Amino acid sequence: MELDRTKKDILKEVANIGAGNAATAFSGMIGHEINMTVPKVELIDIQDLPAITGDEEEYIACIMINFSGEISGKILLVVDMENVEKMLKLIFSTDDLPGKEMQNSALNELGNILSGAYLKAINDFTDLDLDQSVPAMAYDMAGAVLSSSVIDYSQTEDFILLLETEFVAGKEKLELFYFFIPEKDSLDFLFQRLAGGSFA
Amino acid sequence: MVVLPSSDLVAEKMVVKMADHAIGDENTVLATLGLGSCIGIALYDKFSKVGGLVHIMLPENPGGKKTVKYADTGIPFLIEEMEAAGAKKRRLSAKIVGGAGMFKSESGDSVMKIGERNIEAVKEVLKNEGIKVIGSDVGKDYGRSMYFYPDDGRVEVKSFSRDLITI
Numbered sequence: 475m476e477l478d479r480t481k482k483d484i485l486k487e488v489a490n491i492g493a494g495n496a497a498t499a500f501s502g503m504i505g506h507e508i509n510m511t512v513p514k515v516e517l518i519d520i521q522d523l524p525a526i527t528g529d530e531e532e533y534i535a536c537i538m539i540n541f542s543g544e545i546s547g548k549i550l551l552v553v554d555m556e557n558v559e560k561m562l563k564l565i566f567s568t569d570d571l572p573g574k575e576m577q578n579s580a581l582n583e584l585g586n587i588l589s590g591a592y593l594k595a596i597n598d599f600t601d602l603d604l605d606q607s608v609p610a611m612a613y614d615m616a617g618a619v620l621s622s623s624v625i626d627y628s629q630t631e632d633f634i635l636l637l638e639t640e641f642v643a644g645k646e647k648l649e650l651f652y653f654f655i656p657e658k659d660s661l662d663f664l665f666q667r668l669a670g671g672s673f674a
Numbered sequence: 675m676v677v678l679p680s681s682d683l684v685a686e687k688m689v690v691k692m693a694d695h696a697i698g699d700e701n702t703v704l705a706t707l708g709l710g711s712c713i714g715i716a717l718y719d720k721f722s723k724v725g726g727l728v729h730i731m732l733p734e735n736p737g738g739k740k741t742v743k744y745a746d747t748g749i750p751f752l753i754e755e756m757e758a759a760g761a762k763k764r765r766l767s768a769k770i771v772g773g774a775g776m777f778k779s780e781s782g783d784s785v786m787k788i789g790e791r792n793i794e795a796v797k798e799v800l801k802n803e804g805i806k807v808i809g810s811d812v813g814k815d816y817g818r819s820m821y822f823y824p825d826d827g828r829v830e831v832k833s834f835s836r837d838l839i840t841i
Contacts, residue, residue, distance in 0.1 A: 524708050614776060621692055622777065625712070626786070628693075
């Protein structure tokens, strides 16, 4: 798979629109201003994925949502444990956090809201109809979690395409990685749609 | 108290990435970090002290793909490489680590079954090669790092869920 300049620009635009809307929704949920980084579009060797957020043995939380419809893929929200705690405190507006079940439920809801907003913006922009799955979660070593998240895409591919944005929330400097990973076969369709069919 | 793997005391550590492999001798430690649904397979010939480690991701090579990414092509490849380094196939034994189901839905159900399929495939391939599995730490729902010491064949497994174990 190759990614020329034009295709990269198209994907950056998709990520920008999706992440912008997700940031607005996130801000509405926690009541703090959210800043986001300029989205990065990268084709990476699947071997490098486990260390994409830093140390592959770092303990992280990951919320995974699959989307499907005219194009399909995955959304991953990745947060290290320090930031999970900050985020939960913002969501619940208290330092006195409720039990694990409520915490997981809140994180799942966050995943739903962010991916819903991201996908809706892409729907509006591309006129594609996309549905999202219920979130799945994992807490563990970054390498173990990240490698397992995309293992179904690695059957025939040695590379994956990542659209990456980082969100930083409020004074707390809460950091959250957001990855949008379209399935390879979906990409051609996306390019055709967005470039008015001018891609061969 | 945190117990560090004894690899921290060994001179030459070779880290094996996903879909990769390495061969070592008694002066090395072969490590692979953050195994989730993937499986690390350590093969060992205790007479020549040749050790091999392969980190596979999936059960079956669909054909023409990277050899060491799949159990069915990665394990035979590792055996050949070890024989070239002086090991004898009939003396090899295996220790396997990984094959977890990492993601769960809110109701607690595991959402992907690839870890389980990997465990089955690895056991099947080893059986067909006539190599006995003498140690394993597989399945369940947590990530693992493994450290394989060809000086005596031991494998240490590190996980957040429990203490360091040796298999």
